[in-house]
Amino acid sequence: MVKEMVAVMGSKTEEFKEEKEIFLEHIQKSGLRRTAQRDLILEVFLRTEDHLSSEDLYWLVQKEDPNVGQTTVYRTLKLLTEAGLAREVRLGDGRTYYEHHFDHEHHDHMICTECGEVIEFFSAEIEELQDQMAEKFNFKPTHHSLRILGICGECQKLEREQSVASGAQPRVRVKTTLN
Amino acid sequence: MVKEMVAVMGSKTEEFKEEKEIFLEHIQKSGLRRTAQRDLILEVFLRTEDHLSSEDLYWLVQKEDPNVGQTTVYRTLKLLTEAGLAREVRLGDGRTYYEHHFDHEHHDHMICTECGEVIEFFSAEIEELQDQMAEKFNFKPTHHSLRILGICGECQKLEREQSVASGAQPRVRVKTTLN
DNA sequence: TTGATTGCAAAGCATTTGCATGCTA
DNA sequence: TAGCATGCAAATGCTTTGCAATCAA
Numbered sequence A, B: 001m002v003k004e005m006v007a008v009m010g011s012k013t014e015e016f017k018e019e020k021e022i023f024l025e026h027i028q029k030s031g032l033r034r035t036a037q038r039d040l041i042l043e044v045f046l047r048t049e050d051h052l053s054s055e056d057l058y059w060l061v062q063k064e065d066p067n068v069g070q071t072t073v074y075r076t077l078k079l080l081t082e083a084g085l086a087r088e089v090r091l092g093d094g095r096t097y098y099e100h101h102f103d104h105e106h107h108d109h110m111i112c113t114e115c116g117e118v119i120e121f122f123s124a125e126i127e128e129l130q131d132q133m134a135e136k137f138n139f140k141p142t143h144h145s146l147r148i149l150g151i152c153g154e155c156q157k158l159e160r161e162q163s164v165a166s167g168a169q170p171r172v173r174v175k176t177t178l179n
Numbered sequence C: 001t002t003g004a005t006t007g008c009a010a011a012g013c014a015t016t017t018g019c020a021t022g023c024t025a
Numbered sequence D: 001t002a003g004c005a006t007g008c009a010a011a012t013g014c015t016t017t018g019c020a021a022t023c024a025a
Helices: A002-012 A017-029 A036-047 A054-064 A070-082 A124-136 A153-161 B002-012 B017-029 B036-047 B054-064 B070-082 B124-136 B153-161
Strands: A086-090 A096-100 A108-112 A118-121 A140-151 B086-090 B096-100 B108-112 B118-121 B140-151
Touching (some): A036 A054, A036 A070, A124 A140, B036 B070, B054 B070, B054 B096, B070 B096, B086 B140
Antiparallel strands (some): A108 A118
């Protein structure tokens, strides 16, 4: 209870100072303008540690200001990406998700095709081998994305339990395709 | 010249025997029907060693039979994927590409964000590390896709040459996004 | 005041679906 | 003959764009 209040209050005031500064700096450098909508969208985005689609974020923002339009959310997420605060992620269902980028380590994703759970992981060895690979082809890498699709531990357990019978539905959250 | 003729004649007759058998088998097992369209689409697909979008393939097929519709190409590519002959690939521009899958080693892609060139590569070490990573998270992997975006050797060279001046346009083929 | 920003509606794209007609098994 | 396949047009889902009104600098 107390923790929640602090979190909410904090986020409305001195939390995410650094990110907000970066955003303002980017806006000014680009000759753009600070607006209430952009502030709110950034605020809600930073407050939510998750993979958010533009629509997800739109609904969260709606709750605090019903006058903000979808378009503005789309446009602001692009802006946040340019500013280095957000990173686009394709999880495989056709839409674009965004995750925090500033002050967050680079990482890759494992995506459960049963329940949609997304596991973040990082492997310095894999990164290293990728760079070696690129060098071998005289290729100068700028970004990369590694996605592993499969079944998470939880869903494997469920599968085992249901292996006898029952018409239970899978807990589908993200509809992923094979690639 | 002779080589080309042989290639063309071959492809119309005894070439790709194995793939065609697999296709027929899949069709029969699934209670589906063999049609002229499906035959032609498979033929053209097999003949083209490249990453093809549904539309790319549609135009190639059009040249040989203008009566084939886009929809059928879409549907047949799905079929080929199910049969294990094709593999869906997302290169990052929003559309779905297909590549040969049967008798082709698994591989990953480096994509040049300047010219769209796609380099295929394979690293057993990376694969191995991925499996280790998955195991660590009790995750049962089924597929994965690794994309490295960057600048290919050719485009690096061009960049160097143009580094002084000139308003030359990049040779954009595939419009890729960051992730 | 000026030009960036917003939100709505409309447009774009790639892909999928409904359905009457055509064809395979 | 039954019912899968086809191709057109229309629908879908996500995202972008045009534009008049609004607002920050």
